Amino acid sequence: MSDNELLSEEEIQALVEMDQGDEGEAYNLDAEADEYDIASEDSTLTSHLGSLDMINERFARLFRISLKSLLRYQPKIESQPVDVERFSTHMASLTTPISLNVVKIPPLRGSMLIIIDPQLIFNSLDSFFGGAGSHTEISGIRDFTPTEYRIIQMILQRVFQDMKAAWAPLYTVAFEFINSEVNPQFTSIVEENDLVIVNKFNIDMAHDINGSVQVIYPYAAMKPIRELLRNQVIGDSDIDDERIWNNYLKVAIE
Structure with a gap:
């Protein structure tokens, strides 16, 4: 080490005093660390889904008309705000019995899930066969009967038809049924911690x-x-008014 690199007496004394001191100066001693969940970094997507909200509103209008042929009256349907959450979290919130239907959505990759509440199934079944529609109390996981499955398929056909029309002004999508399940634990479209977009009606x-x-x-x-x-x-002006009118006529003559 050269003489130019030797520490001066003042610098040596400063180091000694620093080593002997109980406390030294530091920055951000009171700073707290925030837990960061990297899997949720895209959850802000909900603030950028204006078009999807409008698609849902359009679907609610069309689906209300389509359900009239099953229920024999026109129900009230309200689309809820779009939500983004983990797949496992949402599945854990479901109660059984319930109809879980896995559907492909070409040209988009992957599969989606259409969940049908049992009260819609049972009410549609009762009304379809001439009843007035009644509340059915059933709890626990159970399979649906062949007749109930038929009603589920009829509901799905209407969902596919109306959702395709609702998407049409923005993007052309198709819906291809894959399978049905009644147990949320056996139903998967993504990994448990993956994010999903929840649209509830x-x-x-x-x-x-x-x-x-x-x-x-x-x-x-x-x-x-x-x-x-x-x-x-x-x-709303982009809604296919001719299609809605045709649906009204179709329901009226059934």
Whole structure:
């Protein structure tokens, strides 16, 4: 070491005093660390789903008309705010019995989930065969009967038809049924910790009976069209009025 690199007496004394001191100066001693969940970094997507909200409103209108052929009356359907959450969290919130239907959504990748509340199934079944529609109390996991499965398929056909029409002004999608399940533990469209986009439609039926339909998209499947979903240019005026009128006529003559 050269003489120029030797410490001066003042510098040596300063180091000694620093070593002997009980406390030294430091920055951010009171700073607290916030837990960061990397899996939730895209959860802010809910603030950029204006188009999806409008798609849901359009679907609610169309589906209300389509259900009239099953219920023999037109129910009230209200779309709930779009939510983003972990798949496992949402599945854990479900109560049984319930109809869980896995559906492909080409050209988007992956599969979606359509969840049908049992009260809509049982009420549709009763009304379809001439009843007035009644509340059915059933709890626990059980399979649906062949007749109930037939009603489920009829509901799904209407969901596919109306959801396709609701998406049409923004993006062309198809819906291909894969399978049905009644146990949430055996139903999977993504990994447990993956994010999903939850779209819920509350259905108010006769005799104060309430049901719902939920449409669950994998968040990853929506990434290719994220910019489209950010836009809010699709207004109610873009709804296919001719199709709605045709549905009214179809229901009226059934």
